[in-house]
Amino acid sequence: MVERADTPYGPIALAGAGLRYCYPLLLVVVAWELVARGGLVRQLFLPTVTAVLQQFWILLVEGEIVDPLLVSLYRAFAGLMLAVVFGVFIGLLMARSKWAKWALDPLVSFAFPAPKIAFVPIFILWFGIDHLSKILLVAFTCVFPMIVATYHGAVAVSRTVIWSAEAMGTPDGKMLYRIIFPATKPHIFSGVRVTVPVALIIAFTAEMIAGGGGVGAALMFAQRFFQTPTVFVYILIMLATGLILDRVMLRLRHWLIPWHDESA
Amino acid sequence: MSVASRTWLRSGVRSASLRAAWHYLPIAIVLLVWQLVVEFDLVDRAFLPSFGETLSALWEMTRNGEIGFNLLVSIYRAFAGLAIGSVIGVAIGLAMATSRRADEFFGPLVATTYSLPKSSLVPLFILWFGIGDVTSILSVVLACLLPVIVSTYHGVQSVPPVIVWSARAMGTPHRLILWRILLPSSLLSILTGVRIALGFCFVLTISVEMIAAKTGIGKLIFLYGENGAYAYMFGGLLAIVVVAYAADRTLLAAMNYLLRWDDSIHAAHVGG
DSSP states (O other): OOOOSSOOOSHHHHHHHHHHHHHHHHHHHHHHHHHHHTTSSOTTTSOOHHHHHHHHHHHHHTTTTHHHHHHHHHHHHHHHHHHHHHHHHHHHHHHHOHHHHHHHHHHHHHHTTSOGGGGHHHHHHHHOSSHHHHHHHHHHHHHHHHHHHHHHHHHTSOHHHHHHHHHTTOOHHHIIIIIIHHHHHHHHHHHHHHHHHHHHHHHHHHHHHHOSSSHHHHHHHHHHTTOHHHHHHHHHHHHHHHHHHHHHHHHHHHHHOTTOOOOO | OHHHHHHHHHHHHHHHHHHHHHHHHHHHHHHHHHHHHHHTTSSOTTTOOOHHHHHHHHHHHHHTTHHHHHHHHHHHHHHHHHHHHHHHHHHHHHHHHHOHHHHHHHHHHHHHHTTSOGGGGHHHHHHHHOSSHHHHHHHHHHHHHHHHHHHHHHHHHTSOHHHHHHHHHTTOOHHHIIIIIIHHHTHHHHHHHHHHHHHHHHHHHHHHHHHSOSSSHHHHHHHHHHHTOHHHHHHHHHHHHHHHHHHHHHHHHHHHHHTTTOTHHHHSOOOO
């Protein structure tokens, strides 16, 4: 987790560092393979790593990895987009208007800790079992952390900056667009980075509960027929998706807000 | 905070309760709008029971013990998982922050598994341990573990080295440094992680119950949803939302009490 000071140079040193970083993961994989091969447990309960890899290849060729993944990603991101748009809007509103703060603060602090996943049956009732109910559940879950992140960012904007703008006669609308919003952007981005895994988790979990396509539904389907290697493949797909997206978010931060260098 | 709170203190209890009423008025308005919207048939009753119907369904379920039993089962699973996960999480986080070897071992594992939805492991756990408490609690433990590890790690890392050096210079043994220096100074960070984990523990418990379970509030909500008894479904949902809110507020109050000596708690936005 820590960036070490002694950064390695050259391909061999780099490979060595990579290996040193990955050794716990390799250890886990080797232990898994040994337990599965050693006949300590039945293949049904724990398939070998090689069986999982074979199954991954078969599923990949049949298109049963890419298609569900695209469905899940679409749901997660559509929901996240909605949450960001509404969350930023509401957060800025609460930071700038006393009345908005009064009206929304108790609702947000009440709804924030609520386990939104419990709303799955209601969202199914209202919006069906296809894309819409999942997208809206993701949005409903992600909007609260986005509101809070935006609000705290907008409140923390330096008074002197606002006063200077006011002294120069900046109108309200322009103030929001030119001063508050840009100054809040790093907070908004941190909020988005925290919410991306949440969006994925909710999309996957809602699919596991309610079905209707996507990686989560495929996972439950495989489990119902005791296709354990397939179950493992889908779990690893979820793991890889989360990891890759987190890397992407880090890159995006450097690209979108290069002036704000927060090492986290 | 300072001037305003002093004024409130002076003007006594009556205005404090008035202030609370004013604070929670928006929630009352939302509930009223909910009731009126259904009352005047602005939405289809088949899709949204009124607030009154929801309350009476909740009352009926409370009287026949349905809510109490399932809520207790869920709370037991959630809190058992949270407690186990927090203790292990603090231990691992502390080890990672104080030993380079532990950091190199757990670091990559934590980084890799952090974004994995722990509910995805439920099918495996069902296969290994069957449907029931073990599957639920284990999923909750795994979900609660990671935020606590990360926050403990960052908390202990940011303890000013000067304090540790001073303690060492005064001959404090290693074990005491752990208990008397490192843990207390990172308490705010640890508890912030526990608060995140508290949110996760309810989400995971309910997810697992909805995926596969025989008991629990998640199962209850799901069953009533499938049977089309929507007032009861909303009643169950209302119960768990209130419980989650109360748990969060209780932890927050506990944090404020435990950390009353810590100046940074006033700086940190724990009000939420």
